[in-house]
Amino acid sequence: MISLKKIFTSAFIYLLLLYGFAAGAVDKQPAPPDVIDRIVAVVNSDVITSSDLADKTNLIAKQLQQQNIPLPDKKILMRQVLEKMIYDSVQKQYAIEMGLNVEDSQLDQAIERIAASNHLSVKNFYKQVTTEGVPVKKFREEIRTEMLLAELKKREVDNKVQVSDSEIKAQLAQEKKLGANAQEEYEIAHIYVAVPENSTRDQREASRKKIEKALNIIKSGTAFSQVAASYSDAPDALQGGNLGWRPSSRLPVLFVEALQTMHAGDVSKILETSNGFHLIQLLDVRGGASAKKITQYHVRQILVKVNPGQEAEAKRKILSLYDRLRGGEDFAKVASLASEDDSRNNGGDVGWITAGETLPEFEKELVPLHVGDISQPFQTALGWHIVQLVGERQNDTSLEGRMAAIRQGITARKTDELFDEWVRQLRDNAYVDIRTDDY
Numbered sequence: 001m002i003s004l005k006k007i008f009t010s011a012f013i014y015l016l017l018l019y020g021f022a023a024g025a026v027d028k029q030p031a032p033p034d035v036i037d038r039i040v041a042v043v044n045s046d047v048i049t050s051s052d053l054a055d056k057t058n059l060i061a062k063q064l065q066q067q068n069i070p071l072p073d074k075k076i077l078m079r080q081v082l083e084k085m086i087y088d089s090v091q092k093q094y095a096i097e098m099g100l101n102v103e104d105s106q107l108d109q110a111i112e113r114i115a116a117s118n119h120l121s122v123k124n125f126y127k128q129v130t131t132e133g134v135p136v137k138k139f140r141e142e143i144r145t146e147m148l149l150a151e152l153k154k155r156e157v158d159n160k161v162q163v164s165d166s167e168i169k170a171q172l173a174q175e176k177k178l179g180a181n182a183q184e185e186y187e188i189a190h191i192y193v194a195v196p197e198n199s200t201r202d203q204r205e206a207s208r209k210k211i212e213k214a215l216n217i218i219k220s221g222t223a224f225s226q227v228a229a230s231y232s233d234a235p236d237a238l239q240g241g242n243l244g245w246r247p248s249s250r251l252p253v254l255f256v257e258a259l260q261t262m263h264a265g266d267v268s269k270i271l272e273t274s275n276g277f278h279l280i281q282l283l284d285v286r287g288g289a290s291a292k293k294i295t296q297y298h299v300r301q302i303l304v305k306v307n308p309g310q311e312a313e314a315k316r317k318i319l320s321l322y323d324r325l326r327g328g329e330d331f332a333k334v335a336s337l338a339s340e341d342d343s344r345n346n347g348g349d350v351g352w353i354t355a356g357e358t359l360p361e362f363e364k365e366l367v368p369l370h371v372g373d374i375s376q377p378f379q380t381a382l383g384w385h386i387v388q389l390v391g392e393r394q395n396d397t398s399l400e401g402r403m404a405a406i407r408q409g410i411t412a413r414k415t416d417e418l419f420d421e422w423v424r425q426l427r428d429n430a431y432v433d434i435r436t437d438d439y
Helices: 010-019 050-066 074-097 104-117 122-131 136-156 165-181 201-219 224-231 253-259 311-326 331-338 342-346 360-366 399-428
Strands: 039-043 046-049 184-194 242-247 271-273 276-287 293-304 349-354 378-380 383-396 432-434
Touching: 039 050, 039 074, 046 050, 046 074, 050 074, 074 136, 074 224, 074 399, 104 122, 104 136, 122 136, 136 399, 165 253, 165 399, 184 201, 184 224, 184 253, 201 224, 201 276, 242 276, 242 399, 253 271, 253 276, 293 311, 293 331, 293 342, 311 331, 311 383, 331 342, 342 349, 349 383, 360 378, 360 383
Parallel strands: none
Antiparallel strands: 039 046, 039 432, 184 242, 184 276, 271 276, 293 349, 293 383, 378 383
16 A cells, blocks of 8 residues: 655645745845835735835745746846736735635644644744744745635636536547557646737737747747746746646647657747747656556545535534544444435445546545545535545556546646636736836
């Protein structure tokens, strides 16, 4: 049995990198000279000050240095960071308007997990945060914001993505066409230059010239990651454009076709889509026809359904059941008595689940568990859940398993695309007044 490693959401991983705890410590940077604080941008009812921008830029610079990404020109970097802060602000304000909130208890639990992943107590973890030059209060608020934005994404997008059987069949047909490369995964970096919605010919041409300039700078010898941090409009720009490892099902067809003739280190030609222009760099390839294993999880669950007007009662019930489990009661016994689904007849046993076959928020809570672990209560569209990981195995891929993996990849790609577009529209519809020409 292969034990699962404890992992965290992408927001937490991002913050771990940002503050330098996932790898060796970043050399401390000298503190910036004192400046007179002033407003550099107004975003709806929020303001961004020059000190806010300086602090965030310093943190992003640490992240880039930790990843060995050469820093862009200071003004360019600050401009990119300011735009990220504007995007974060409009999302945070919208989340608060929708009644979303991260309680202190939730925040404390998240920080406990981050500390534990670094083999530190919370007290010692906070000492490390302070040593790195980050005030504890600011660190906590950064974590709270990332958690809030993750919850916003789940609410606005994650449960709205549907993948049809025809899309899966089309992906299978593409894989058949690619032959031996069908199940390869690609580590790629990405530069994206957006074209405004309902753009004029001049606007589209301006975007084309911008990405042509980026490509020429890369050809002159500048690192792709540095150019991405300077020029890309994508959310991953300030991570050097690195998208990580992705199966072909999670990439646009245009990207996959370009990758077929590329080798590690190669940069594509300019790729044009309806919403902008792209460059991709192939960093590495793995898998291929020999990748024949999928992960399956044997799961028990307790489900408490949420009826209209009884949300608080359902939450109280699931928390009470969780307390009983923590007190040592047998999971199967509690499930058989209290779970509100058919699995109660089997002590909550729902059998083996293949990665990608269940709700994203369900899988998000399941995957970090070790065999025998019990999750904390969490909510999906079906109600409140507590799950127990009974077993884990690696199985040979069958057509059914391959289709499940494809569904997962397409779901992730469509979720990313839908959320990015939704956030861009949110930003476009916001009142934004940038009060500086310095960047």
